[in-house]
Amino acid sequence: MTNPEVRVHEDIEGLAEAAARLFVREANEAIGGSGRFAVALAGGSTPKATYEILASRYASPSDLDWSKAHVFFGDERAVGPDHEDSNYRMAHEALLSRVPVGSVRRMRGELPPPEAASLYEEELTTFFGGPPRLDLVMLGIGDDGHTASLFPRTPALDVDDRWAVENPVRKLGTTRLTLTAPAINAAKNVVFLVAGEGKAEALREILEGDADPRDYPAKLVRPASGPVWMVDRAAAGLLS
Numbered sequence: 593m594t595n596p597e598v599r600v601h602e603d604i605e606g607l608a609e610a611a612a613r614l615f616v617r618e619a620n621e622a623i624g625g626s627g628r629f630a631v632a633l634a635g636g637s638t639p640k641a642t643y644e645i646l647a648s649r650y651a652s653p654s655d656l657d658w659s660k661a662h663v664f665f666g667d668e669r670a671v672g673p674d675h676e677d678s679n680y681r682m683a684h685e686a687l688l689s690r691v692p693v694g695s696v697r698r699m700r701g702e703l704p705p706p707e708a709a710s711l712y713e714e715e716l717t718t719f720f721g722g723p724p725r726l727d728l729v730m731l732g733i734g735d736d737g738h739t740a741s742l743f744p745r746t747p748a749l750d751v752d753d754r755w756a757v758e759n760p761v762r763k764l765g766t767t768r769l770t771l772t773a774p775a776i777n778a779a780k781n782v783v784f785l786v787a788g789e790g791k792a793e794a795l796r797e798i799l800e801g802d803a804d805p806r807d808y809p810a811k812l813v814r815p816a817s818g819p820v821w822m823v824d825r826a827a828a829g830l831l832s
């Protein structure tokens with residue numbers, strides 16, 4: 593296991609540009625090695641600018657052979673693909689409708705959550721022919737320290753024998769779908785994108801505090817290498 597690496601960018605634009613470059617670099621490296629690139633996208637609002645830069649500046653096959661990119665998701669809300677809260681919808685509008693990706697494997701937020709989670713686990717194991725090993729997992733954090741849909745003190749945090757699960761989040765009154773920490777930690781590369789002052793306290797606790805990981809689930813992300821934290825100056829404001 594290596595230490596997390598923190599890269600501070602001036603603002604969200606700088607962060608998004610650097611994240612897009614990292615995405616393209618990792619994709620080309622994976623395609624050069626195995627002939628394909630398997631990535632899990634983050635939802636929420638922070639990665640949108642990165643996805644838009646990928647679609648506008650890196651759409652050309654000379655930058656990236658998108659047909660070899662296979663797109664998974666780190667988490668999904670309990671809504672259909674057209675809903676404004678859908679992580680798939682955001683990624684589709686910002687990126688996936690604009691580049692010719694090899695495949696898109698979304699979590700089916702419109703189905704009963706246990707069924708959707710089982711289907712996603714099947715999707716992962718079929719694609720990888722066994723335990724998933726994504727080339728890149730992109731993540732964000734919430735100001736409560738959640739990542740993907742691993743929320744503080746929720747059942748999914750204790751799961752060590754599944755790759756994707758439904759996760760009841762009592763404080764939101766809903767059940768989310770999420771990759772588990774073991775699925776994330778099995779990835780070759782994991783990158784967090786974090787922007788804004790509202791994330792500063794959580795980021796400090798995750799990277800420098802000694803709180804229980806169950807209260808700050810992003811602490812459970814400990815892949816063999818990294819993770820890389822790409823943060824803006826506002827989010828990094830409380831780091832030592």
Ligand SMILES: O=C1O[C@H](COP(=O)(O)O)[C@@H](O)[C@H](O)[C@H]1O
Nearest residue numbers: 634635636637638732733734740
């Ligand atoms: O609910 C979610 O929150 C996190 C952070 O979202 P952001 O809007 O603050 O960027 C996100 O990473 C996750 O995918 C999403 O479902």
